[in-house]
Amino acid sequence: MKSPSLIGRLMFSVTAAVVSFWIVAAVGGIMVMKDEFAEIFDSALQETTERLAPLIVDDIQHGDHSDEVLSLENSAQASSRQYLTYQARDANGKILVHSSDIIKGPFPAPLAEGFWEDDDARYFTVAAADNTIFVQVADQMKNRREAINEGALALLLPILVLVPLSLYIIRLVARRSVSSIGDLRQAISEKDSGDLNPIQTEGQAIELQPIVHSVNILMGRVQSALEAERAFTANSAHELRTPIAGALAHTQLLMTEVKTASGQARVEQIEASLQKLKRLVEKLMQLARAEANIALADKPANLLNVLDLLVEEYQRNMQNDERIIYERSAEARLVKPVNEDAFAIVIRNLIENALLHGKQDEPVLIRVGKNSTIHIINGGKSLSSEELANAQKRFGRGTTSAPGSGLGMPIAIEIAEQMHAHLQFLSPATGRIDGFEAILTFRSA
Structure with a gap:
């Protein structure tokens, strides 16, 4: 199983938090923006209707009173994309004036002052001429939705740039932040029985200083134990050389004095054992020197x-x-x-x-x-x-x-x-x- 990485965890956690906060903030901003846009559009719709109503009423009252519906649309500038359209209707709902031939028939809004909306548009109605003429202006809902969608996209689109940029910056900052941990790890990994010098605490982060202090205490104990072991091995081996050499000399002298075959065999066994012990002592001395890093x-x-x-x-x-x-x-x-x-x-x-x-x-x-x-x-x-x-x-x-x-x-x-x-x-x-x-x-x- 692969060991987890501190940098990887930090990058994932911080990036997830940043993206989550950005999405939450963007959703909240979109909701606020939707309400604000609605107030702006409604204010513009109401103001437009109220300013337009006297002009339309005056045009109807002083114009030709034929049964033909008066259209004020400029055919040269006619467009399927119209933000505001209006109609003037009498009390019976008959259309007297309209701004566009695109909309067939009267608006579905009732002949009552104020706002009204359906899935296609939001309407505002103004009553004039003693409630004999009703001026209605329609604001298409698709235009409002388009404005909200573009605003939401403007808030959410930076996430596509924010995520990779955040990953890079977080990785860079995380690597610099945990570099002291890497240095400490390297310093500890380089320690062996030959280098148990204390690790410098100067320049270490406050969070790492207790670790360095504990490691230094541990290395001090290990060094003391190793020195005691090496001293015992070297001293014991050195002290054994002289008595073993003396025993070998006496054994070889005894070999010349023993005449029986059984006695010679026993003396030879003693000499062989002493020779083996001598070689072991020499190896122990070499081992002590090896552990002393010479x-x-x-x-x-x-x-x-x-x-x-x-x-x-x-x-x-x-x-x-x-x-x-x-x-x-x-x-x-x-x-x-x-x-x-x-x-x-x-x-x-x-x-x-x-x-x-x-x-x-x-x-x-x-x-x-x-x-x-x-x-x-x-x-x-x-x-x-x-x-x-x-x-x-x-x-x-x-x-x-x-x-x-x-x-x-x-x-x-x-x-x-x-x-x-x-x-x-x-x-x-x-x-x-x-x-x-x-x-x-x-x-x-």
Whole structure:
């Protein structure tokens, strides 16, 4: 399910509110406008009728009294669109004068003074000449409706421009308003065990300052717990080195003094256990250094020189010189602001992993390509994806009888990440049907 967006919610809510208020205001304005238009039209209709009545009555009284209806329409300007039409009728309803031949017959309005209307027109009647002549003026309802419709359209039409414009402005304002939230989110997301410095509260919105304060308190507690854990791991590992070394020395001395076969076997078991404990202590010390974020340095260092020394050391200490094959491209360059000791820890763990878990009758290949990517390849059976994932967990060990603590690969992964490098594991190795390959690639600066 997609997480809701604050900006999206704000845009929808404000836009819906603005459009709703505009529609309500427009409907209210239309209703008021309809009443006002009716008053204006009625006032004009009444005034026109009252001014027209004396003129028509005078024309009738001083004109020809023939039975023929007098038409005052100008044929040259006759039009089907007439706003006002009038008739003069006697008390019996006979038409004496009319303004247009378009309307056939007398108006339906009764011969009584005042307003009257039907679906077609609104009429106003004035009685003159002692109620013997009635002057009626008709205002067509379609003209009124047209005026109201045009006014309503003028009020509602801006909504078509208002909605997209409101969306744009609201989005712009919302993005600027919540930018501080985005900055705070980014600052929190960048925090890890290596950077637990307090987040600055200066410049933060008042609403966000309690959140920043709570996060800073939490990070302070986490930092205290991590420092206590790291100090315990480092101190305990360091304190164990001396007694373990002493116990190993006494065990090896005891081995020369014990003459029986059963005694020799027990002393060898003790020595093997102490050697295992010694390796575990060394890994714990490396883990403590990894968690202390020692990977980066102030000045760049030539890491390939460190790699050359490590490979030379392993080759010198091994009985079989061909157990490690070292291939380095002449074009390879690897100068990074990385702590040399941290880089050495990563390479040592990868080489030890290859020597311990690879086929003993196959060499371990260490290759540095033109792009300065380091490949460490060893023989052996292929690992499944589950076994690969388990090997990258702390104290995770596969189905192997080789000695180890299950910390080498997790330590290498953690330090590599701190060095801004990517450590990838493949099984089978590239171009093979078996084996294991570790690839260390530094990200571009």
